[in-house]
Amino acid sequence: MPYVAVFAIFAGMAVYTVFYILSVRPAQLEQKIGPAAYPRCARLRMVAFVGMGASFLGEVLYVFYPLDTGLPPRLIEGAAGWAISIAIGAALTVFATWIIWKVGKVAPDSFVPRKENQMFGGIYTRVRHPQAVADVTYWFAIGFLLNSPFLLVVALIWVPLNYLLTVFEEQDLKVRFGQDYVDYIARTGRFVPRS
Numbered sequence: 001m002p003y004v005a006v007f008a009i010f011a012g013m014a015v016y017t018v019f020y021i022l023s024v025r026p027a028q029l030e031q032k033i034g035p036a037a038y039p040r041c042a043r044l045r046m047v048a049f050v051g052m053g054a055s056f057l058g059e060v061l062y063v064f065y066p067l068d069t070g071l072p073p074r075l076i077e078g079a080a081g082w083a084i085s086i087a088i089g090a091a092l093t094v095f096a097t098w099i100i101w102k103v104g105k106v107a108p109d110s111f112v113p114r115k116e117n118q119m120f121g122g123i124y125t126r127v128r129h130p131q132a133v134a135d136v137t138y139w140f141a142i143g144f145l146l147n148s149p150f151l152l153v154v155a156l157i158w159v160p161l162n163y164l165l166t167v168f169e170e171q172d173l174k175v176r177f178g179q180d181y182v183d184y185i186a187r188t189g190r191f192v193p194r195s
Contacts, residue, residue, distance in 0.1 A: 001065040002062070002065045002067040003067065004061065005058045005059075005061035005062040005066075006058065006062065006067050007058070008054050008061065009058035009059055009154060010055075010058075011054065011055075011058075012052060012053070012054030012055030012056070012057075012058055013051070013157070013158070013161065015048070015050070015051025015054065016048045017051075017161050017164070017165070018048075019044050019045070019051060020048040020165050021168045022044045023044035023045035023113060024041070024113070024165065024169035024172055025168065025171075025172045026038045026040075026115070027176035028171075028172050029041065030115075031175075035115070038113055038114055038115045041113040042112045042113055042114070045111070045112055045113060056142070059143075059146065059148075059151050059154065060146070062146075062148065062151065063146045063151075066148075071150050071153070072149055075148060075149050075152065081147065082147055085145070086144070086145055088144040089142070089143070089144030089145030090141075090145070092140055092141035093141040093145070095137055096133075096134040096135075096138045097134075099130050099133055099134040099137070100131070100134050102123040102130065103122075103123060103124075103130050103131055103134070105123075106121050106122030107120040107122070107124065110131065111131075119177055119180065119181065119184060126188060126189070126194075127188060127189055127190075127191060127192065128166070128185065128188050128189065128190050128191075129166045129190055132163075132165065132166055135158070135162055136155070136159055139154070139155035139158045140152065140155040143155045170185070
């Protein structure tokens with residue numbers, strides 16, 4: 001069973017990455033296949049989210065069926081350790097949820113590619129990819145909530161993957177919004193606000 005959990009984590013991660021990259025290219029795809037590009041990319045995004053869910057389920061399974069990786073089984077041992085780890089995880093979850101709430105306020109349709117989506121205001125005036133920040137934060141939160149050093153290592157892998165996803169997304173947004181998006185890049189940070 002430990003191998004099933006680890007397989008689910010990494011297979012889900014791979015599915016998410018591949019299908020998310022495919023889903024963030026609607027403007028480029030529209031040049032090839034026309035208006036069917038946006039609905040196709042929306043379906044690809046749903047498949048990506050299934051991969052993310054599989055990875056999450058693998059992480060939960062991993063707590064019950066850990067693989068001997070050489071890492072300690074728990075980040076912090078004992079009841080007090082669990083309490084500290086859960087408190088850190090809860091704080092990270094609150095932070096990530098606050099970001100998603102801010103995104104939803106100004107861009108309720110930002111989770112699905114649609115032709116009518118516009119460049120957004122609100123949190124997007126300071127950071128270009130707040131959802132990526134929230135996603136990575138959630139993976140670290142899971143590692144702490146489940147008190148698992150292995151899952152924190154897995155969370156580290158999500159960092160470059162999310163960076164890669166934003167690179168592909170920005171290529172498409174330049175095609176879609178042109179110079180307006182290039183100017184937007186110049187004045188906003190990818191993951192953290194510019195001063």
